[in-house]
Amino acid sequence: MANFAIGVDLGGTNLRIAAVDEGGTLLEKVTTGTRVALGRDQVINDMCDAIRALSAKFQASRTMLGAGIGVPGIIDMETGLLRESPNLPGWEEYPVREEIERRLGAPVILENDANAAALGEKWLGAARDVNDMCILTLGTGVGGGLVLHGRIWHGMNGMAGEFGHMTVDPDGPRCNCGNTGCVEQFASATAVMRMAREAISSGTAPQLARAAGSDPEFSAKIVYNLAIQGDQPSRDIFRRVGWALGIAVGDLVNALNLPMYVIGGGVASAWEAFSPYMFEELQRRSMVYAATAPTPEARQPSMGVPAFPSKEKGTGAAAGVQPRGVGRKTIVTRALLGSDAGLYGAARLPMLGSDPAWD
Ligand SMILES: [Zn+2]
Numbered sequence: 001m002a003n004f005a006i007g008v009d010l011g012g013t014n015l016r017i018a019a020v021d022e023g024g025t026l027l028e029k030v031t032t033g034t035r036v037a038l039g040r041d042q043v044i045n046d047m048c049d050a051i052r053a054l055s056a057k058f059q060a061s062r063t064m065l066g067a068g069i070g071v072p073g074i075i076d077m078e079t080g081l082l083r084e085s086p087n088l089p090g091w092e093e094y095p096v097r098e099e100i101e102r103r104l105g106a107p108v109i110l111e112n113d114a115n116a117a118a119l120g121e122k123w124l125g126a127a128r129d130v131n132d133m134c135i136l137t138l139g140t141g142v143g144g145g146l147v148l149h150g151r152i153w154h155g156m157n158g159m160a161g162e163f164g165h166m167t168v169d170p171d172g173p174r175c176n177c178g179n180t181g182c183v184e185q186f187a188s189a190t191a192v193m194r195m196a197r198e199a200i201s202s203g204t205a206p207q208l209a210r211a212a213g214s215d216p217e218f219s220a221k222i223v224y225n226l227a228i229q230g231d232q233p234s235r236d237i238f239r240r241v242g243w244a245l246g247i248a249v250g251d252l253v254n255a256l257n258l259p260m261y262v263i264g265g266g267v268a269s270a271w272e273a274f275s276p277y278m279f280e281e282l283q284r285r286s287m288v289y290a291a292t293a294p295t296p297e298a299r300q301p302s303m304g305v306p307a308f309p310s311k312e313k314g315t316g317a318a319a320g321v322q323p324r325g326v327g328r329k330t331i332v333t334r335a336l337l338g339s340d341a342g343l344y345g346a347a348r349l350p351m352l353g354s355d356p357a358w359d
């Protein structure tokens with residue numbers, strides 16, 4: 001039987017742990033709440049208990065390759081310290097890796113959660129047929145990850161891939177990072193809600209105002225539903241989401257010339273509402289995109305059209321055989337694995353082992 005590894009997605013709300021085999025088959029997944037309020041030691045204890053329980057279950061019949069852990073925040077790859085983590089208050093400068101390894105008695109691999117999501121989509125998701133790709137995850141904030149030659153690109157000290165903090169409007173709203181007008185200020189769920197509130201207080205968005213007043217669960221998803229129903233102020237919000245993403249992805253396309261750019265995270269579900277504007281902006285702003293754009297029908301492999309159309313049925317990307325021409329078009333598409341991308345990516349880390357050329 002195939003070897004397996006444990007992947008962990010340590011979120012500010014949920015702690016998810018999975019056993020995944022080398023072929024990418026999910027053996028078992030456990031989800032619990034992250035007991036952040038009880039302190040970091042309790043969270044680490046919960047995590048280590050679950051890792052031990054899951055690995056014991058499959059170790060009788062398979063070889064355990066290790067554990068990879070996706071953490072929200074900036075990790076110092078050398079020391080395993082968490083430098084910054086808005087969703088895990090009080091964890092700054094905490095030696096996360098050391099504490100986990102002490103409890104488990106085995107080495108683990110820590111990774112930024114968006115980097116783990118990038119690796120997950122590269123392994124089993126939208127980017128499984130390319131070696132170089134990047135992802136933007138649109139959630140509470142906007143995360144990013146870059147995979148080159150099948151491996152995460154960390155940069156000098158693990159801080160590469162902060163695409164959410166690329167400037168798209170120098171005079172835009174202030175961002176938590178200190179800059180103004182970051183992508184995150186236009187394309188995150190938080191930004192959608194801010195723009196909705198701004199529209200409501202301007203008095204020009206009666207439907208949004210009604211929804212906000214009557215629904216205690218008023219969220220980016222409700223703004224999306226209104227946009228799809230044709231409400232103009234809601235559509236304008238997603239036009240700005242698409243505009244900001246188009247600028248940011250256009251810069252990435254010009255800088256990197258990768259074959260694939262993946263948009264993931266919860267807000268990516270609003271693809272229908274923002275992507276036409278994103279593609280418009282991309283076409284206008286990136287000469288590299290304009291020169292390498294696929295036809296609109298071939299743009300979206302996740303929507304049922306193969307990214308790399310093959311003449312023969314049963315071959316091509318789906319069958320794992322790369323047809324000629326792969327990499328010649330720039331594909332910008334939705335993530336396929338949803339919230340599991342980071343979990344699969346984390347499990348993939350111990351399988352890749354270390355490569356001194358890249359780590
Ligand atoms: Zn920022």
